[in-house]
Protein backbone atom coordinates (compact mmCIF):
# COMPACT_ATOMS: atom_id res chain seq x y z
CA UNK A 1 0.00 0.00 0.00
CA UNK A 2 1.25 3.52 -0.76
CA UNK A 3 0.68 6.04 2.00
CA UNK A 4 1.35 9.75 1.45
CA UNK A 5 1.72 11.97 4.53
CA UNK A 6 1.35 15.72 4.04
CA UNK A 7 3.03 17.68 6.82
CA UNK A 8 6.03 16.26 8.64
CA UNK A 9 5.86 17.93 12.01
CA UNK A 10 4.66 16.26 15.24
CA UNK A 11 1.50 14.64 13.88
CA UNK A 12 2.97 13.55 10.53
CA UNK A 13 6.08 12.20 12.25
CA UNK A 14 3.96 10.11 14.64
CA UNK A 15 2.03 8.57 11.73
CA UNK A 16 5.22 7.84 9.80
CA UNK A 17 7.06 6.33 12.77
CA UNK A 18 4.10 4.12 13.69
CA UNK A 19 3.85 2.79 10.14
CA UNK A 20 7.58 2.44 9.51
CA UNK A 21 8.33 0.79 12.87
CA UNK A 22 5.30 -1.47 13.24
CA UNK A 23 3.85 -2.13 9.78
CA UNK A 24 6.71 -2.93 7.43
CA UNK A 25 6.40 -3.23 3.68
CA UNK A 26 4.34 -0.15 2.86
CA UNK A 27 5.56 2.62 0.60
CA UNK A 28 5.68 5.81 2.69
CA UNK A 29 6.02 9.25 1.11
CA UNK A 30 6.33 12.35 3.31
CA UNK A 31 6.00 15.90 1.97
CA UNK A 32 6.51 19.23 3.77
CA UNK A 33 7.00 22.81 2.60
CA UNK A 34 9.30 23.63 5.50
CA UNK A 35 13.06 22.99 5.47
CA UNK A 36 13.08 21.53 8.98
CA UNK A 37 10.94 19.07 10.91
CA UNK A 38 10.09 18.18 14.52
CA UNK A 39 10.62 21.68 15.93
CA UNK A 40 9.25 21.89 19.48
CA UNK A 41 7.69 25.35 19.49
CA UNK A 42 7.12 24.65 23.17
CA UNK A 43 10.81 25.43 23.67
CA UNK A 44 10.81 28.74 21.76
CA UNK A 45 10.25 30.92 24.84
CA UNK A 46 12.78 28.91 26.86
CA UNK A 47 15.41 29.56 24.20
CA UNK A 48 14.39 33.16 23.35
CA UNK A 49 14.39 33.93 27.09
CA UNK A 50 17.90 32.38 27.26
CA UNK A 51 17.03 29.70 29.76
CA UNK A 52 18.87 27.56 27.22
CA UNK A 53 21.57 29.05 25.02
CA UNK A 54 20.77 27.50 21.64
CA UNK A 55 17.75 26.12 19.82
CA UNK A 56 19.47 23.01 18.34
CA UNK A 57 18.06 20.58 20.87
CA UNK A 58 14.48 21.69 20.19
CA UNK A 59 14.47 19.32 17.18
CA UNK A 60 14.05 15.60 17.81
CA UNK A 61 14.17 14.19 14.27
CA UNK A 62 15.34 14.91 10.73
CA UNK A 63 14.71 13.73 7.14
CA UNK A 64 17.70 11.34 7.18
CA UNK A 65 16.10 9.35 10.03
CA UNK A 66 13.06 8.63 7.83
CA UNK A 67 15.12 7.89 4.72
CA UNK A 68 17.09 5.38 6.81
CA UNK A 69 13.82 3.61 7.61
CA UNK A 70 12.91 3.46 3.92
CA UNK A 71 10.56 6.44 3.52
CA UNK A 72 10.77 8.92 0.68
CA UNK A 73 10.77 12.42 2.17
CA UNK A 74 10.49 15.70 0.30
CA UNK A 75 11.06 18.93 2.23
CA UNK A 76 10.70 22.46 0.83
CA UNK A 77 7.92 21.02 -1.34
CA UNK A 78 4.54 22.73 -1.14
CA UNK A 79 1.36 20.78 -1.85
CA UNK A 80 -0.91 22.97 -3.98
CA UNK A 81 -3.91 20.70 -4.45
CA UNK A 82 -5.20 17.17 -4.15
CA UNK A 83 -7.20 15.23 -6.73
CA UNK A 84 -9.26 13.18 -4.27
CA UNK A 85 -11.13 11.37 -7.07
CA UNK A 86 -8.03 10.04 -8.81
CA UNK A 87 -6.00 9.97 -5.59
CA UNK A 88 -3.11 12.20 -6.68
CA UNK A 89 -1.27 14.87 -4.68
CA UNK A 90 0.12 17.81 -6.66
CA UNK A 91 3.07 19.70 -5.24
CA UNK A 92 5.95 21.89 -6.31
CA UNK A 93 9.54 21.91 -5.07
CA UNK A 94 11.36 25.10 -4.06
CA UNK A 95 13.14 25.11 -7.44
CA UNK A 96 9.77 24.95 -9.24
CA UNK A 97 9.71 21.28 -10.20
CA UNK A 98 6.24 19.71 -10.29
CA UNK A 99 5.61 16.67 -8.10
CA UNK A 100 2.64 14.33 -8.57
CA UNK A 101 2.28 11.53 -6.04
CA UNK A 102 -0.47 8.94 -6.25
CA UNK A 103 -1.72 7.35 -3.01
CA UNK A 104 -3.81 4.53 -1.63
CA UNK A 105 -4.18 6.25 1.73
CA UNK A 106 -3.55 9.93 2.39
CA UNK A 107 -2.79 11.60 5.73
CA UNK A 108 -3.36 15.32 6.17
CA UNK A 109 -1.04 16.52 8.93
CA UNK A 110 -0.84 20.13 7.75
CA UNK A 111 -1.28 21.58 11.23
CA UNK A 112 -2.26 25.14 11.98
CA UNK A 113 -1.16 28.73 11.50
CA UNK A 114 -1.44 31.64 13.92
CA UNK A 115 -4.55 33.81 13.53
CA UNK A 116 -3.79 37.18 11.92
CA UNK A 117 -5.76 40.07 13.47
CA UNK A 118 -7.55 41.87 10.69
CA UNK A 119 -6.81 45.47 11.68
CA UNK A 120 -5.16 48.43 9.91
CA UNK A 121 -1.36 48.22 9.83
CA UNK A 122 -1.16 44.45 10.12
CA UNK A 123 1.50 44.22 7.37
CA UNK A 124 4.01 46.61 8.95
CA UNK A 125 7.54 45.41 9.72
CA UNK A 126 8.23 44.58 13.34
CA UNK A 127 4.98 42.59 13.67
CA UNK A 128 5.59 38.93 14.48
CA UNK A 129 3.87 35.58 14.89
CA UNK A 130 5.20 32.52 16.67
CA UNK A 131 4.86 29.05 15.24
CA UNK A 132 7.75 27.99 13.03
CA UNK A 133 11.39 27.81 14.06
CA UNK A 134 12.04 30.63 11.55
CA UNK A 135 9.48 32.84 13.33
CA UNK A 136 11.18 32.13 16.65
CA UNK A 137 14.47 33.13 15.03
CA UNK A 138 13.09 36.48 13.83
CA UNK A 139 11.71 37.29 17.28
CA UNK A 140 15.04 36.30 18.79
CA UNK A 141 16.96 38.52 16.35
CA UNK A 142 14.68 41.52 16.99
CA UNK A 143 15.14 41.21 20.74
CA UNK A 144 18.90 41.38 20.17
CA UNK A 145 18.56 44.92 18.76
CA UNK A 146 19.33 47.74 21.20
CA UNK A 147 16.71 49.95 19.50
CA UNK A 148 13.98 47.44 20.36
CA UNK A 149 13.07 48.34 23.92
CA UNK A 150 9.26 48.25 24.18
CA UNK A 151 7.61 45.00 23.13
CA UNK A 152 3.84 44.56 22.90
CA UNK A 153 2.41 41.04 23.04
CA UNK A 154 -1.20 40.61 21.93
CA UNK A 155 -2.90 37.57 23.47
CA UNK A 156 -2.13 36.42 27.03
CA UNK A 157 -2.85 32.76 26.31
CA UNK A 158 -0.07 30.21 26.45
CA UNK A 159 2.21 31.52 23.71
CA UNK A 160 1.75 35.19 24.65
CA UNK A 161 2.41 34.67 28.35
CA UNK A 162 5.47 32.54 27.63
CA UNK A 163 6.99 34.96 25.11
CA UNK A 164 6.21 37.94 27.39
CA UNK A 165 8.32 36.23 30.06
CA UNK A 166 11.08 35.57 27.51
CA UNK A 167 11.18 39.19 26.31
CA UNK A 168 11.28 40.39 29.92
CA UNK A 169 14.14 37.99 30.65
CA UNK A 170 15.94 39.67 27.74
CA UNK A 171 15.58 42.99 29.56
CA UNK A 172 12.80 44.53 27.46
CA UNK A 173 9.82 46.57 28.61
CA UNK A 174 6.89 44.25 27.95
CA UNK A 175 3.22 45.17 27.56
CA UNK A 176 0.85 42.19 27.53
CA UNK A 177 -2.67 42.62 26.10
CA UNK A 178 -5.71 40.37 26.09
CA UNK A 179 -9.37 40.80 25.25
CA UNK A 180 -10.27 38.82 28.42
CA UNK A 181 -10.09 40.04 32.03
CA UNK A 182 -7.09 37.88 32.95
CA UNK A 183 -4.23 35.98 31.41
CA UNK A 184 -4.80 32.29 30.52
CA UNK A 185 -8.56 32.82 30.56
CA UNK A 186 -9.26 29.80 28.34
CA UNK A 187 -7.57 27.44 30.78
CA UNK A 188 -8.10 28.75 34.33
CA UNK A 189 -10.74 30.42 36.45
CA UNK A 190 -10.09 33.95 37.67
CA UNK A 191 -9.02 32.86 41.17
CA UNK A 192 -6.13 30.98 39.56
CA UNK A 193 -5.36 33.25 36.62
CA UNK A 194 -5.07 36.24 38.98
CA UNK A 195 -2.10 34.54 40.65
CA UNK A 196 -0.38 34.39 37.27
CA UNK A 197 -1.33 38.04 36.60
CA UNK A 198 0.24 39.06 39.90
CA UNK A 199 3.33 37.00 39.09
CA UNK A 200 3.66 38.71 35.69
CA UNK A 201 3.18 42.16 37.23
CA UNK A 202 5.70 41.38 40.01
CA UNK A 203 8.25 40.62 37.29
CA UNK A 204 7.68 43.96 35.61
CA UNK A 205 5.26 43.04 32.81
CA UNK A 206 2.68 45.76 32.17
CA UNK A 207 -0.75 44.13 31.95
CA UNK A 208 -3.58 45.40 29.75
CA UNK A 209 -6.61 43.14 30.03
CA UNK A 210 -10.14 43.66 28.64
CA UNK A 211 -8.41 45.71 25.96
CA UNK A 212 -8.70 45.24 22.19
CA UNK A 213 -6.15 46.28 19.58
CA UNK A 214 -7.79 48.46 16.92
CA UNK A 215 -4.81 49.56 14.77
CA UNK A 216 -1.06 49.28 14.32
CA UNK A 217 0.61 52.56 13.34
CA UNK A 218 4.05 52.82 11.78
CA UNK A 219 6.84 55.05 10.56
CA UNK A 220 8.85 54.24 7.43
CA UNK A 221 7.04 50.92 7.13
CA UNK A 222 7.80 49.74 10.68
CA UNK A 223 5.40 49.56 13.62
CA UNK A 224 5.91 52.24 16.25
CA UNK A 225 2.51 52.47 17.93
CA UNK A 226 -0.25 50.14 19.07
CA UNK A 227 -3.74 51.63 19.24
CA UNK A 228 -6.36 49.91 21.39
CA UNK A 229 -9.89 50.78 22.45
CA UNK A 230 -8.33 52.24 25.62
CA UNK A 231 -5.19 54.04 24.54
CA UNK A 232 -2.16 54.59 22.31
CA UNK A 233 1.13 52.89 23.18
CA UNK A 234 4.51 53.67 21.60
CA UNK A 235 6.25 50.34 20.90
CA UNK A 236 9.26 49.01 18.95
CA UNK A 237 7.97 45.53 18.19
CA UNK A 238 4.76 43.51 18.43
CA UNK A 239 4.10 39.76 18.74
CA UNK A 240 0.63 38.41 17.87
CA UNK A 241 -0.42 35.35 19.84
CA UNK A 242 -4.20 35.21 19.55
CA UNK A 243 -4.59 31.52 18.78
CA UNK A 244 -4.28 29.06 15.91
CA UNK A 245 -6.48 28.25 12.93
CA UNK A 246 -6.45 24.82 11.30
CA UNK A 247 -4.49 24.80 8.05
CA UNK A 248 -7.16 22.94 6.09
CA UNK A 249 -7.08 24.74 2.72
CA UNK A 250 -6.29 21.46 0.92
CA UNK A 251 -9.53 19.93 2.21
CA UNK A 252 -11.85 22.87 1.57
CA UNK A 253 -14.90 22.07 -0.54
CA UNK A 254 -14.16 18.34 -0.48
CA UNK A 255 -13.88 17.03 3.07
CA UNK A 256 -16.30 17.86 5.88
CA UNK A 257 -15.04 20.77 7.98
CA UNK A 258 -16.10 22.08 11.39
CA UNK A 259 -17.26 25.69 11.72
CA UNK A 260 -13.71 26.80 12.68
CA UNK A 261 -12.26 25.13 9.56
CA UNK A 262 -10.78 22.02 11.25
CA UNK A 263 -11.22 18.75 9.33
CA UNK A 264 -13.86 16.58 10.99
CA UNK A 265 -12.51 13.14 11.87
CA UNK A 266 -14.00 10.05 13.47
CA UNK A 267 -12.45 8.06 16.31
CA UNK A 268 -10.10 6.37 13.82
CA UNK A 269 -8.88 9.78 12.56
CA UNK A 270 -10.72 9.13 9.26
CA UNK A 271 -12.19 12.11 7.41
CA UNK A 272 -15.39 12.11 5.35
CA UNK A 273 -13.29 10.44 2.58
CA UNK A 274 -12.55 6.91 3.88
CA UNK A 275 -9.07 6.86 2.28
CA UNK A 276 -8.06 10.16 3.85
CA UNK A 277 -7.02 10.61 7.48
CA UNK A 278 -6.38 13.87 9.33
CA UNK A 279 -4.26 14.25 12.48
CA UNK A 280 -2.95 16.94 14.81
CA UNK A 281 -3.82 20.63 14.66
CA UNK A 282 -5.60 20.36 11.29
CA UNK A 283 -8.27 18.04 12.71
CA UNK A 284 -11.08 18.10 15.24
CA UNK A 285 -10.75 16.06 18.42
CA UNK A 286 -13.19 14.46 20.86
CA UNK A 287 -13.32 16.09 24.30
CA UNK A 288 -14.21 13.68 27.09
CA UNK A 289 -15.05 16.58 29.40
CA UNK A 290 -17.56 18.05 26.94
CA UNK A 291 -18.53 14.66 25.51
CA UNK A 292 -18.40 16.15 22.05
CA UNK A 293 -16.10 16.92 19.18
CA UNK A 294 -14.12 20.13 19.53
CA UNK A 295 -10.77 21.72 18.59
CA UNK A 296 -7.70 21.62 20.87
CA UNK A 297 -4.34 22.43 19.29
CA UNK A 298 -1.57 20.76 21.30
CA UNK A 299 1.60 18.88 20.38
CA UNK A 300 0.55 16.15 22.82
CA UNK A 301 -2.70 15.64 20.88
CA UNK A 302 -0.85 15.77 17.55
CA UNK A 303 1.40 12.90 18.58
CA UNK A 304 -1.44 10.76 19.97
CA UNK A 305 -3.73 11.27 16.99
CA UNK A 306 -0.80 10.44 14.69
CA UNK A 307 -0.23 7.16 16.51
CA UNK A 308 -3.95 6.29 16.26
CA UNK A 309 -4.02 7.02 12.51
CA UNK A 310 -0.81 5.03 11.96
CA UNK A 311 -2.30 1.92 13.56
CA UNK A 312 -5.60 2.20 11.74
CA UNK A 313 -3.90 2.66 8.38
CA UNK A 314 -1.50 -0.20 9.21
CA UNK A 315 -4.42 -2.54 9.82
CA UNK A 316 -4.96 -2.54 13.60
CA UNK A 317 -8.29 -0.93 14.23
CA UNK A 318 -8.02 1.27 17.31
CA UNK A 319 -10.33 4.01 18.50
CA UNK A 320 -8.90 7.24 19.91
CA UNK A 321 -10.03 7.58 23.53
CA UNK A 322 -10.55 11.35 23.21
CA UNK A 323 -8.64 14.00 25.13
CA UNK A 324 -8.94 16.38 28.05
CA UNK A 325 -6.72 19.16 26.67
CA UNK A 326 -4.36 18.65 29.61
CA UNK A 327 -1.83 21.46 29.72
CA UNK A 328 0.68 23.29 31.85
CA UNK A 329 2.63 26.53 32.03
CA UNK A 330 5.63 27.65 34.04
CA UNK A 331 6.41 31.38 34.24
CA UNK A 332 9.13 32.89 36.46
CA UNK A 333 8.88 29.79 38.67
CA UNK A 334 5.09 29.79 39.03
CA UNK A 335 3.64 26.55 37.73
CA UNK A 336 0.05 26.02 36.63
CA UNK A 337 -1.58 22.90 35.23
CA UNK A 338 -5.11 22.20 34.13
CA UNK A 339 -7.14 19.52 32.41
CA UNK A 340 -10.70 19.36 31.14
CA UNK A 341 -12.85 22.41 31.74
CA UNK A 342 -12.54 25.34 34.12
CA UNK A 343 -15.71 26.32 35.97
CA UNK A 344 -16.15 29.26 33.60
CA UNK A 345 -15.68 27.12 30.49
CA UNK A 346 -18.00 24.38 31.79
CA UNK A 347 -20.78 26.92 32.42
CA UNK A 348 -20.17 28.56 29.05
CA UNK A 349 -20.69 25.17 27.38
CA UNK A 350 -23.93 24.66 29.32
CA UNK A 351 -22.78 22.03 31.83
CA UNK A 352 -24.47 22.09 35.24
CA UNK A 353 -21.40 22.01 37.47
CA UNK A 354 -20.12 22.51 41.01
CA UNK A 355 -16.56 22.95 42.19
CA UNK A 356 -14.44 22.22 45.21
CA UNK A 357 -11.32 24.21 46.18
CA UNK A 358 -8.58 23.37 48.63
CA UNK A 359 -5.24 24.89 49.55
CA UNK A 360 -2.38 23.31 51.49
CA UNK A 361 1.38 22.97 51.43
CA UNK A 362 2.71 20.44 48.92
CA UNK A 363 4.83 18.43 51.39
CA UNK A 364 4.11 17.43 54.99
CA UNK A 365 3.76 20.42 57.35
CA UNK A 366 6.96 19.66 59.29
CA UNK A 367 9.15 20.14 56.22
CA UNK A 368 9.91 23.84 56.12
CA UNK A 369 12.15 24.13 53.08
CA UNK A 370 10.88 24.23 49.47
CA UNK A 371 7.44 23.44 50.70
CA UNK A 372 5.15 25.70 48.74
CA UNK A 373 1.43 26.13 48.90
CA UNK A 374 -0.72 24.42 46.29
CA UNK A 375 -4.16 25.65 45.29
CA UNK A 376 -6.45 23.13 43.61
CA UNK A 377 -9.93 23.30 42.10
CA UNK A 378 -11.89 20.28 40.93
CA UNK A 379 -14.94 20.89 38.72
CA UNK A 380 -17.62 18.20 38.57
CA UNK A 381 -21.13 17.76 37.22
CA UNK A 382 -23.87 18.31 39.82
CA UNK A 383 -26.07 15.37 38.89
CA UNK A 384 -23.74 12.71 37.48
CA UNK A 385 -20.89 13.87 39.81
CA UNK A 386 -18.35 12.98 37.11
CA UNK A 387 -15.19 15.09 37.22
CA UNK A 388 -14.94 17.44 34.22
CA UNK A 389 -11.93 19.56 35.12
CA UNK A 390 -9.09 20.33 37.51
CA UNK A 391 -6.68 23.22 37.97
CA UNK A 392 -3.60 23.58 40.16
CA UNK A 393 -1.17 26.40 40.88
CA UNK A 394 2.00 26.39 42.95
CA UNK A 395 5.70 27.19 42.98
CA UNK A 396 6.22 23.48 43.63
CA UNK A 397 7.11 21.46 40.56
CA UNK A 398 5.58 18.39 42.17
CA UNK A 399 2.09 19.45 41.07
CA UNK A 400 2.98 18.80 37.43
CA UNK A 401 2.42 15.03 37.49
CA UNK A 402 -0.77 15.21 39.55
CA UNK A 403 -2.85 16.69 36.75
CA UNK A 404 -2.43 13.50 34.72
CA UNK A 405 -4.45 11.57 37.28
CA UNK A 406 -7.32 14.02 36.75
CA UNK A 407 -6.93 13.59 33.01
CA UNK A 408 -7.51 9.84 33.36
CA UNK A 409 -10.38 10.49 35.78
CA UNK A 410 -12.14 12.66 33.18
CA UNK A 411 -11.44 10.18 30.39
CA UNK A 412 -12.91 7.33 32.45
CA UNK A 413 -15.81 9.38 33.86
CA UNK A 414 -14.67 8.96 37.48
CA UNK A 415 -16.92 10.73 40.01
CA UNK A 416 -15.78 13.17 42.67
CA UNK A 417 -16.91 10.62 45.30
CA UNK A 418 -14.70 7.88 43.84
CA UNK A 419 -11.76 10.27 43.97
CA UNK A 420 -12.37 11.05 47.64
CA UNK A 421 -11.42 7.54 48.73
CA UNK A 422 -8.78 6.81 46.11
CA UNK A 423 -5.57 5.23 47.42
CA UNK A 424 -3.01 8.03 47.05
CA UNK A 425 0.49 7.30 48.35
CA UNK A 426 1.91 9.35 51.22
CA UNK A 427 5.53 10.26 51.82
CA UNK A 428 6.36 13.49 53.71
CA UNK A 429 8.96 14.49 51.09
CA UNK A 430 6.18 14.69 48.51
CA UNK A 431 2.80 15.21 50.19
CA UNK A 432 0.67 15.10 53.33
CA UNK A 433 -1.33 12.24 54.82
CA UNK A 434 -4.39 14.39 54.19
CA UNK A 435 -3.55 14.96 50.55
CA UNK A 436 -4.98 18.19 49.06
CA UNK A 437 -6.52 16.20 46.21
CA UNK A 438 -8.34 13.94 48.67
CA UNK A 439 -9.35 16.94 50.76
CA UNK A 440 -10.77 18.84 47.79
CA UNK A 441 -12.79 15.74 46.85
CA UNK A 442 -13.99 15.17 50.43
CA UNK A 443 -15.10 18.80 50.66
CA UNK A 444 -17.30 18.50 47.56
CA UNK A 445 -20.97 19.23 48.30
Ligand SMILES: Cc1cc2nc3c(=O)[nH]c(=O)nc-3n(C[C@H](O)[C@H](O)[C@H](O)COP(=O)(O)OP(=O)(O)OC[C@H]3O[C@@H](n4cnc5c(N)ncnc54)[C@H](O)[C@@H]3O)c2cc1C
Pocket residue numbers: 006007008009010011012031032033034040041042043044045077078079080109110111112113130131132159247250279280281282297298299300301302
Ligand atom coordinates in the same frame (compact mmCIF):
# COMPACT_ATOMS: atom_id res chain seq x y z
C1 LIG B 1 5.38 28.81 20.65
C2 LIG B 1 4.58 27.54 20.79
C3 LIG B 1 4.60 26.83 21.97
C4 LIG B 1 3.85 25.66 22.10
N1 LIG B 1 3.90 24.97 23.28
C5 LIG B 1 3.22 23.80 23.41
C6 LIG B 1 3.34 23.02 24.60
O1 LIG B 1 4.06 23.39 25.55
N2 LIG B 1 2.64 21.86 24.68
C7 LIG B 1 1.87 21.42 23.65
O2 LIG B 1 1.28 20.33 23.76
N3 LIG B 1 1.75 22.14 22.51
C8 LIG B 1 2.40 23.31 22.37
N4 LIG B 1 2.29 24.05 21.22
C9 LIG B 1 1.37 23.62 20.16
C10 LIG B 1 2.03 22.63 19.20
O3 LIG B 1 3.22 23.16 18.69
C11 LIG B 1 1.09 22.28 18.05
O4 LIG B 1 -0.08 21.77 18.59
C12 LIG B 1 1.78 21.26 17.14
O5 LIG B 1 2.81 21.88 16.43
C13 LIG B 1 0.81 20.62 16.16
O6 LIG B 1 1.53 19.70 15.38
P1 LIG B 1 1.04 19.30 13.92
O7 LIG B 1 2.08 18.34 13.39
O8 LIG B 1 -0.36 18.87 13.95
O9 LIG B 1 1.06 20.64 13.08
P2 LIG B 1 2.19 21.69 12.74
O10 LIG B 1 3.22 21.74 13.80
O11 LIG B 1 1.48 22.95 12.39
O12 LIG B 1 2.87 21.07 11.42
C14 LIG B 1 2.23 21.06 10.18
C15 LIG B 1 3.24 20.81 9.08
O13 LIG B 1 2.56 20.79 7.83
C16 LIG B 1 3.33 21.49 6.86
N5 LIG B 1 2.42 21.96 5.81
C17 LIG B 1 1.30 22.73 5.97
N6 LIG B 1 0.72 22.97 4.77
C18 LIG B 1 1.49 22.36 3.83
C19 LIG B 1 1.40 22.24 2.41
N7 LIG B 1 0.42 22.81 1.71
N8 LIG B 1 2.38 21.55 1.77
C20 LIG B 1 3.38 20.97 2.47
N9 LIG B 1 3.50 21.03 3.82
C21 LIG B 1 2.57 21.72 4.48
C22 LIG B 1 3.98 22.60 7.67
O14 LIG B 1 5.15 23.09 7.00
C23 LIG B 1 4.30 21.91 8.98
O15 LIG B 1 5.58 21.35 9.00
C24 LIG B 1 3.05 25.22 21.04
C25 LIG B 1 3.04 25.93 19.84
C26 LIG B 1 3.81 27.07 19.71
C27 LIG B 1 3.81 27.80 18.41
Ligand SMILES: NC(=O)c1ccc[n+]([C@@H]2O[C@H](COP(=O)([O-])OP(=O)(O)OC[C@H]3O[C@@H](n4cnc5c(N)ncnc54)[C@H](O)[C@@H]3O)[C@@H](O)[C@H]2O)c1
Pocket residue numbers: 042117154155156157158159160177178179180183184185186211212213241242243244296297298327328329
Ligand atom coordinates in the same frame (compact mmCIF):
# COMPACT_ATOMS: atom_id res chain seq x y z
N1 LIG C 1 2.19 25.13 27.46
C1 LIG C 1 1.38 24.70 26.51
O1 LIG C 1 0.73 23.66 26.62
C2 LIG C 1 1.25 25.53 25.27
C3 LIG C 1 2.15 26.55 25.01
C4 LIG C 1 1.97 27.31 23.87
C5 LIG C 1 0.93 27.04 23.00
N2 LIG C 1 0.10 26.03 23.27
C6 LIG C 1 -1.07 25.79 22.39
O2 LIG C 1 -0.91 26.41 21.12
C7 LIG C 1 -2.15 26.97 20.69
C8 LIG C 1 -2.00 28.43 20.36
O3 LIG C 1 -1.58 29.17 21.51
P1 LIG C 1 -2.00 30.67 21.68
O4 LIG C 1 -1.35 31.22 22.90
O5 LIG C 1 -1.83 31.40 20.38
O6 LIG C 1 -3.57 30.57 21.88
P2 LIG C 1 -4.45 30.58 23.23
O7 LIG C 1 -5.78 30.13 22.81
O8 LIG C 1 -3.75 29.89 24.35
O9 LIG C 1 -4.49 32.13 23.63
C9 LIG C 1 -4.97 33.12 22.79
C10 LIG C 1 -5.29 34.33 23.65
O10 LIG C 1 -5.55 35.42 22.79
C11 LIG C 1 -6.66 36.14 23.29
N3 LIG C 1 -7.27 36.82 22.15
C12 LIG C 1 -7.95 36.28 21.11
N4 LIG C 1 -8.29 37.25 20.23
C13 LIG C 1 -7.81 38.40 20.73
C14 LIG C 1 -7.82 39.74 20.28
N5 LIG C 1 -8.38 40.08 19.12
N6 LIG C 1 -7.23 40.68 21.05
C15 LIG C 1 -6.64 40.34 22.23
N7 LIG C 1 -6.60 39.11 22.70
C16 LIG C 1 -7.16 38.14 21.95
C17 LIG C 1 -7.56 35.10 23.94
O11 LIG C 1 -8.38 35.69 24.92
C18 LIG C 1 -6.53 34.14 24.53
O12 LIG C 1 -6.20 34.47 25.86
C19 LIG C 1 -3.15 26.75 21.82
O13 LIG C 1 -3.95 25.63 21.51
C20 LIG C 1 -2.28 26.46 23.01
O14 LIG C 1 -2.90 25.61 23.97
C21 LIG C 1 0.21 25.28 24.39
